[in-house]
Amino acid sequence: MSRAAAIALALALAAWVGATPAFAHERILFIGNSFTMGANSSALRYRADSVAALTEANIGGVPAIFERFADQAGFEWEASHELSGGKDLAWHLANRREAIDKPWDVVVLQQYSTLDERNPGDPATTLRDAPALARLVSDRNPDVKVYLLSTWTRADQALKPTGYWYGQPLEAMALAVRRALDAADAASDDIDGVIPVGEAWQRTISQGIADGNPYDGRDFGKVDLWSYDQYHASAEGSYLEALVVFAHVTGYDVRQFGAGEKAANELGIEPRIAEALQRVAMEQLAGARVGFD
Template identity: 40%
Template sequence: MAPTVCRIGIEAAAFLDSRPQSQCPGEEPHAATSRPLTTVSARLAAATALLLPLAASAADVCFFEHYNYQGASHCTSAASGEVGAAVTDRISSVRVPAGTRVTLYQHPGFTGSALALTGDAPNLTDRGFNNLASSFKVASTTPPPASGPVCFYEDYDFRGQSECTSATGGDIQVLADRVSSVKVPAGVKLSLYENGGASGRMLVLSADAPNLAMAGFNNRTSSFRSESTGTGALQVVFIGNSFTHGNANPVLHYNSVNVTDLNGSGYGGMPGLFKQLTVEAGLNYQVAIEAVSAQTLKFHYTSKRAVLDNQRWDAVVMQDQSNLDPAAPGNPANLITYSGLLEKFIHGVDVNANANGNAKANVWLLATWARPDQVYQLGGHWYGQTLEQAATVLSNGYKAAATQNRGTAGMIPVGDAFVRAVGQGVADRNPYDGIDGDKLNLWSGDNHHASAAGSYLEALMAFGRLTGRDPRSLGAGSVAARAMNLTAAQTTALQEVAYRQLLASQAP
């Protein structure tokens, strides 16, 4: 419904004042009049009632100027749009209809920082979003009915002995620790557990997974739980720095329109590539990014918890500073400490309260690549060592964090994939001595960040780990690869590298 605040506010004032009153644009001014007190009182009571959000049904979203649903308001049954001129950038509380999720955006056109609400919010200051909202989207959270049983298979690609069940949870009866692929009904979120009784490490899926080795979960499932989802989408956020968002186009802003940047920076980056890969695979992932250049996981834990608490996440992927610790390169102590604290925060068991904590969220550690400027340049921390040696230090640091923090799902070995690409002759080893004509350069011009090809490989690794899909299934015509200016041959070569690395890297 259209806002009526302007007219109502002026009429109410006019009942108490005999002076001419200003009107909304296009209206004639009221003439000066005097009214009996009884008439003024009666009409004032009527006007006061009108200040409430009239015609707002139980299905309407209502935005309010002040805390506790007070002040000017704008109610609407629209699925998306602007919040209304009367309250743009002045919203302090929101009424959310039952069974819906309302996402507020900082700027018009669903851009900038975002906040998702699944219930009434009487004080947006508590959520770090007071007087910020300019546009919104509404989605249903009413679970659709499950369309069939969950089926577990002994071999990849849904082959071999199978076990199907319509139960919502329990231990695997026949194929315990022998599950290699899973069929997931539409509208169902499935959690696989490595131990009986829904315990131990976990993998969350919302669609068929034809190859659990890609997710590091082959022959590991002993029990499961399933639940209906509102949209079928998995909510995933990538936490990191410029190794996440990229340092230049075509990576930096790629697909940003389909990625929610929680910091309002407008990044697409590797998460934008990941989102496109899920679309190519016919999967439903809602993707967000929370990345700040040069920062550590310590920074994200100490400074970004309020931003990360804006959504209930199903999967979280986080990476630390490129050398693990800028003050002590190669030292994983802070990575271990703060990845553990962030994992507990995401799961809602941290000492700092998380209103949207999700005990079933998958938390992944993305292990980054060795930097040529640190290996081949005098003064680099790994100068005089090989690329493999530097990569091993980084990889071992992430493995230590994943092993010690048992609440994580495991690691995504991107740095190991870079080394594999070099070893298989797909990529050049040392960009400082020139790039061989038949090889890719996985690093950008600063010999520090990933190139477009390197970011595509990074996204392939995340895609395989989170979805249980073989990256090779994306094929030579991958839209994301073409956007990174890769040829068909380069695309399939990088997909093969990702597949081989994921196959070789079972989660800790």
């Protein structure tokens, strides 16, 4: 990173930290699939009793990590989730409307990892369904904040010959998802922004904290953000996801948690890695470019 870029990043972080975080009692709903559930890692069942399951029970995942962060930050958040593995936003809209249609303060929407299961990279259904879900919850509470969670590059889609993004830069899939969500955001007055989890993931790799290719062995000292299927997130990947979501939604500087942060300890994440992921989350939210510093 150049000196000028470092100064710009420091100023952006200072401005972010200076923002007033949310302290009031808030109700947040997570809508998504296994990428929010923390499937295939210790995050899946983590503190499942600390969050309200509107449908599938015994799932903690990112909502439970979010709740754990809130407790430590002194915030009053009530986290709920409506999650189902392998589903897209169209499925939630068609099959879980009654569960979703309640007065929430914040709603986080997570689309299918490739945008469209049958046509990877095609944003059409996202442009249709994300605004429709946002309209549903906004009709119930006009003051609700609706955010779209931009997910990460799947190693199986980027690094294997059968993958749709094979032969392209590693960040290509994450950026394709981000562009689609940005377009949905721009098209809807009911959507309030995009949470850049996939870009934070790429930043973690570019800074040498995480390994960028799970198929050739893991470099010593680095973590694997992917789980054993090179698709879902590992505990560290879900932890990073939750950090970015929490900081984005609440305005809290997650670097304040430090090496002793409780969720990381309970998930078995090395303290130095927890600190590094906290830093990366804040750097990404400060607005620096993905993967190139």
